[in-house]
Amino acid sequence: MAAITSDLTSAPVLPKWIAPVLLLAFAYGVVPLIGSSYLFEAILLPFLALGLAGVGLNILTGYAGQVSLGSAAFMAAGAFAAYNFNLRVEGLPLIGSIVLAGIVAAAIGIVFGLPSLRLKGFYLAVSTLAAQFFVQWALTKFSWFSNNSASGVIDAPRLSIGGLALDGAVGRYLFALTIVSILTFLAYRLVSSQTGRNFIAIRDNETAARIIGIPVLKTKLLAFAISSFIIGVAGVIWAFAYLRTVEPDGFDLDRSFQILFIIIIGGLASIRGAFFGAALIVVFPLGLSRLGGFLLGDVFDSGVLDMSQRIVLGALIILFLILEPDGLVALWDRIRRRLLFAWQST
Amino acid sequence: MTFLSTIKAAALSAAMIVSVALPAAHADEQYFPLQSYRVGPYAAGGTGFFGGFIDYLNLINIRDGGVNGVKLTWDECETQYEVERGVECYERQKSHAGAAAWNPLSVGIAYAMIDRITADKVPLITVNHGRTDSTDGRVFPYVFPLLLNPYSETSGIVNYIAAKEGGIDKLKGKKIVVLYHGSPYGKETIPIYELLAQKYGFTVQQIEVPHPGNEQQSQWLTIRRAKPDFVVLRGWGVMNPVALKTAVKVGFPVDHIVGNVWSNSEEDVIPAGDAAKGYTAITTQASGNTYPVVQEIVKTVYGASKGNLEDKSRIGSVYHNLGIVNGILNVEAIRVAQEKFGHRTLTGDEVRWGFEHLKLDPAKVEALGAKDLFHSINVSWDNHEGEGYVTFQQWDGKKWNVVSDWIAPDWALLRPIIEKSAEAYAAEKGIKLRTADDANAVTTN
Numbered sequence: 001m002a003a004i005t006s007d008l009t010s011a012p013v014l015p016k017w018i019a020p021v022l023l024l025a026f027a028y029g030v031v032p033l034i035g036s037s038y039l040f041e042a043i044l045l046p047f048l049a050l051g052l053a054g055v056g057l058n059i060l061t062g063y064a065g066q067v068s069l070g071s072a073a074f075m076a077a078g079a080f081a082a083y084n085f086n087l088r089v090e091g092l093p094l095i096g097s098i099v100l101a102g103i104v105a106a107a108i109g110i111v112f113g114l115p116s117l118r119l120k121g122f123y124l125a126v127s128t129l130a131a132q133f134f135v136q137w138a139l140t141k142f143s144w145f146s147n148n149s150a151s152g153v154i155d156a157p158r159l160s161i162g163g164l165a166l167d168g169a170v171g172r173y174l175f176a177l178t179i180v181s182i183l184t185f186l187a188y189r190l191v192s193s194q195t196g197r198n199f200i201a202i203r204d205n206e207t208a209a210r211i212i213g214i215p216v217l218k219t220k221l222l223a224f225a226i227s228s229f230i231i232g233v234a235g236v237i238w239a240f241a242y243l244r245t246v247e248p249d250g251f252d253l254d255r256s257f258q259i260l261f262i263i264i265i266g267g268l269a270s271i272r273g274a275f276f277g278a279a280l281i282v283v284f285p286l287g288l289s290r291l292g293g294f295l296l297g298d299v300f301d302s303g304v305l306d307m308s309q310r311i312v313l314g315a316l317i318i319l320f321l322i323l324e325p326d327g328l329v330a331l332w333d334r335i336r337r338r339l340l341f342a343w344q345s346t
Numbered sequence: 347m348t349f350l351s352t353i354k355a356a357a358l359s360a361a362m363i364v365s366v367a368l369p370a371a372h373a374d375e376q377y378f379p380l381q382s383y384r385v386g387p388y389a390a391g392g393t394g395f396f397g398g399f400i401d402y403l404n405l406i407n408i409r410d411g412g413v414n415g416v417k418l419t420w421d422e423c424e425t426q427y428e429v430e431r432g433v434e435c436y437e438r439q440k441s442h443a444g445a446a447a448w449n450p451l452s453v454g455i456a457y458a459m460i461d462r463i464t465a466d467k468v469p470l471i472t473v474n475h476g477r478t479d480s481t482d483g484r485v486f487p488y489v490f491p492l493l494l495n496p497y498s499e500t501s502g503i504v505n506y507i508a509a510k511e512g513g514i515d516k517l518k519g520k521k522i523v524v525l526y527h528g529s530p531y532g533k534e535t536i537p538i539y540e541l542l543a544q545k546y547g548f549t550v551q552q553i554e555v556p557h558p559g560n561e562q563q564s565q566w567l568t569i570r571r572a573k574p575d576f577v578v579l580r581g582w583g584v585m586n587p588v589a590l591k592t593a594v595k596v597g598f599p600v601d602h603i604v605g606n607v608w609s610n611s612e613e614d615v616i617p618a619g620d621a622a623k624g625y626t627a628i629t630t631q632a633s634g635n636t637y638p639v640v641q642e643i644v645k646t647v648y649g650a651s652k653g654n655l656e657d658k659s660r661i662g663s664v665y666h667n668l669g670i671v672n673g674i675l676n677v678e679a680i681r682v683a684q685e686k687f688g689h690r691t692l693t694g695d696e697v698r699w700g701f702e703h704l705k706l707d708p709a710k711v712e713a714l715g716a717k718d719l720f721h722s723i724n725v726s727w728d729n730h731e732g733e734g735y736v737t738f739q740q741w742d743g744k745k746w747n748v749v750s751d752w753i754a755p756d757w758a759l760l761r762p763i764i765e766k767s768a769e770a771y772a773a774e775k776g777i778k779l780r781t782a783d784d785a786n787a788v789t790t791n
Contacts, residue, residue, distance in 0.1 A: 042437040046430065140528065140554070150478065150537055150767070151530035153457045155775065243433060245458040247530055249557060250429055286434065289424070301654075302422040303384025303393070 027177055032170045040169040045242040047275075047282045048176045049234050054262040054274025055187050056230030061260070062269035063191055064223035065203025066116050067124055070131030071231050071259040073112075076251035077135055078105040078232025079239035080145050083246060086157050087147060094161055098179070098236050105232025106225040108135065113224030117217055132253055139248040146246075153247040156240040172241040179237060183230055188271050190226065199223055200269070231259075265317065267327025276328035285313055376413065376680060376691055378403065378420035379439035381450040386426035387558035388583040390613035391665055395451055396422070397654040398669020399676075402639075404647045404654070406677055413680050414689040429454045436462060444691040447471050447676055447701070453531040456489075463488050467789055468694030469679075469701055473672045474499075474607050474630055475531060478538075482768035483702065483728040484779045488694075490701050492675055493630045493723060493734030496534040497764065498755035499607050502736040503628055504542050505753060507576050507604060518547035523569050525589060526580040528556040531608070535580065541763070559585025566592040579627075580606045586614035587622070594621040601626065607736075611664035615741045623743045630734050631671045631720040633746040635662025638715030639670060664746070671720050678714075679704045687790065695789035702727045702785060721752045727785035733757060 035044070057071050082101035085092055092100075112131035116124050139145050139152075146154045159166040159175055166175045190196050198219045201209040210216050239246040258281060266277025292305045300308075324331045380399070383392035403418045412418055421442075423435035432455030436448070440462075447469040450456055456472050460480075463470045469488050472480070476491035494502075507522065508514040524539055526532035536552055543550040551572055553565050559581065566589075569577060577598065579589050586609045593600060605614070605627030612633070615622035635644065640662050647653050648661070660666055683692050683700025692700070704725040706714070711722055721735035735752040772779060 036441075038437045038441065042434040151453065151457070151534045153454065153530045155457075155461070243429060243458050244461055245429070247429070247454060247457075249454070249529055301384055302382060302424040303389065306385050306424040306426070 024181060028174070032174065035170070035173075037169045040173045041242075043283060043286065044173055045176055046238070047278050048173075048180045049238040049242050050259065050262060050282060051275040051278035052180045052183060052237065053231050053234035053259045054266060054278050055184055055271055056227045056234060057259050058263045058269065058271065058274050059187060059191065059199070059230065060223050060227035062263055062267075062273070063196060063203065064199035064220065064227075066113070066220065066223060067121065068128040068131075068227070069125050069253070069256050069260065070112060070128040070135075072251040072253065072255035073131045073135035074105045074109055074228045074231040075235030075238060075255065076139060076248060077108050077228075078102060078235035079246050079251070080139055080154075080248075081105065081232070082236045082240065083154055083156070084145065084147075094157075094159065098233060101236055102229040102232045105235070106229040109224040109228025109231075110221050113221050113228075116220050116224065129253075132256055136248050136251065151247075153245055156244045156246065159240060176237045176241045179233060183233060184271060187226075187230065191269075191271065195219070195222065203269075261317075265320070265327060267329030270327070270329045272332075273327050273329040276332065280328065284316075285309060288312060374412070374416045374691065375419050375444055376416050376446045377442050377444045378418065378676070379435075379442065379445055379448060380420050380422045381425045381432050381435045381439070381448070381452075381455060382422045383425050383427050383451075384422075385424065386428075388427045391583060391608070391611070392427070392451065393655070394611065394613065394660060394663055394665025395669040395672070397660070398666040398671075399449065399673045400654040400669075401643045401647050401666075402670045402673025402677065404652050405639075405643050406673075408650060408652070409642065409646050413677055414684055416680075416684070416689060416691060418677070425450065425452065425455060427452050427454075429458050433458050433462075440466060440468075445694055446680055446692065446697045447694070449473070449672060449676070451475075453477065453534065454529065457530060460486070460489060463694075466694065467698070469698045471672070471676065471701075473675065474668065475534075478534060479764050479767035479771060481729060481731040481764050483726070483730045483785065484781075485768040485772045485777055486730065487780055487785070488698055490725070490730045490732075492701075492725070492730075492732055493671070493720070494607060494736060494755075495731045495764075496531075497538045497760045498731065498734070498757065499628060499736070500535045500538045500542065501755040501760060502753055503578055503604055503606065504546070505756065506628070506738055506750065508546070509750075511575075514546060520548040520576070521572065521574040522548055522550050522576045522578060523572055523574040524550060524552045524578045524580055525562075525565060525569070526552060526554055527559060527582045527585055528554045529582070531582060532580055538760075538763070539578075545759075555581070555585055555589070558583060560588055562588055562592045563595075566596045566598065569593075569598060570596045575602065577603045578606065579603055579609045581609040581614070585609075587617035590615065590618035590621045590625060600624050604628070604738075610739065610746075612660070612746075613663070613665065620743065622741050624740065626738055626740045626749065628736050629664060629739055629746075630736055631664070631667045632718060632737065632748055633662065633664045633667060633739065637662075637667075637717070637719040639674070639719065640667065642715060643670065667719060671716070674706075674714055674716060675704065675723065678706060687788075693789055693791060699785075699788050701725055702730075704732065727780075727782055 053071055053075060060066050060068055078101045081104035082097045085097040085100050112128060115127040119127055146152050159172060166172055198214045201214055202216060202219055262277035262281050263274055265280055267273030288309045292309055380396055382396040407418055423439055425432040425435055432450055436459055445468050448463060449471045453475055456470060456476055459470055469490055471490050471492055473492045474494045478495045478497045480486040480489035480491055481495050508517050539550045553568060555562055555565055581589055593603060601624040603625055607628050610627030610629045644661060655661060679700035680697060682703050683696045687696045702725060706723050708722050711717060723732040723734055725732035735754055737748055737752050738750040739746040740749045
């Protein structure tokens, strides 16, 4: 619904591809030159990883209407699969490991998507919890997955593509940016294709979709597979490019909720929404913590500051969801329309 | 004219003051980035440890005016014991000049920092915990699991159980259950318990408690069925009192539970109430506030209302004392490095050299006012643990009482295992083994 309306109301002045192209040109051409290591390591890398995970979950939840609480499990599956392919398959290029990792995550997604054929809404959400707990348990239980490392923590391999080392902050940023751009573009094409419309049809009315001849079973599993593939690759970025270490506990239920909040706050059924949401979830607490430390750091200790930041953040999210239930994307579009209107009427 | 010249003179003198004052303010400071945690499930450990650390740094500043005139500074960044927050804090704090050493007090965060601090050449201190094979300074030049790495701790605990049973040969046929925290820290000792079990002929069953560990009914029912002779509690935070209470519920005798070095604090036993009476745990630093250095902190730091602990009854508690010991080790490493490189702000690599020459024998420890608080340390370029001694203390319901002498873990047994693991890591990462000469090459700016 939101996708269709936003399509109809987008800016009439410029072609649609201008904004993303300008944004990418900026992200590739300007940011690496002016950004500090803090910007890459602490802001842009988690933003890209979580944004991509949000895109993946949005395909499943926003477009196809299947609520999932297992996103972190698919991230973990992707991260550990990529690590193991990279470790155990001699001569496999990094990109190969990443694609295979996405496929492993997609396969796990299909298995845990099977209950969606019978379950809906909250019941489905609860059944995806099984994925969350099972994957984390399996990764902890069988030390083969972490190459028998004593503590269960594995070090990410060196990042390099075709002999080009990408170990520095900028290199890892460009690596993540490229993967995220490609997958986001594909996701964007997907949701405006026939398959994407099938997703929306199933979300809006499953019976009606069945009557007009949409293969519900196949389409739902496809949504799980594609969504898990993207989330799995996001897990690879999270582990390899951002933290550079992987442990199953980093992919706990909290992370699944975080990704769900990203798409709710950003805007359901919107590719851009995932990035808006990720920006808010990643950047806003950091800004708040900086501000708090700057203003009150001498008065209170870091624990009190952190508690107050949580209160402020929670209150702002509630306030924001009351004022703009359709998410940041709706807010953004409204501001843009107003600005355009003001510009055209002058 | 006079007006203008007055302004000119004022501006000139202001410029001179600034130009004199600015470098002076920066030249003589050594900075500690503290990735602390004061909220979340592990806040008790975080507030005690970082409280003690900050109290000791304050003592050095107030009593001695810094280390040879170099003032110690620090700031805190809240991590909540979460890896990605720790990484964010690292990136935030590393831009500050004159960083001496990192002390995240979290194995997960430490793991994520190893590549980063090695590239930035600043030491990473994981006192009493950390990655065991980082003891091998040939492979991990900048990581220091000071005093006690997890394998030494395990060896100490097994030796203590053996002593209670009447000798190392009496371990044969015994059964030990290890109840461990479901985190990188908790899992670190799984292989060494298996190995010691094989060597000494006891059976070991290792049971995980998922983080944070506030529900352990099923684990303790399993323990009751297994009927072990001893349970080793390898807990952290809220997991410990819950374990002791649940043990009483299922009828397991508390004096057959031995706590590890992160299950040994007042914060672990007081919430368990009577369930903790008779519980024994390993430690590297005794509890109590009678030691001269703790007394000086009470007098000088808390006397000047600069104490970090809100609850003054926690002064001298296990975590607070560990923070103080950690403060002593960090400050003495700086002192060692200053003797070689000069009384000025040191680079991270110079502080690393200081840690690698940190030798505090019992006499020196006594001179620092810490006699019996901890035993001694002897760090070298290839042994980054420094051969810390352990002791055992028993909780009587009100306070900890030391129930053993200072015990040396079986380092000779552990060293080959550590070297093997470190060499495997070096091979995987393509790291060239460092030599003594490499260790003496120091980046001085």
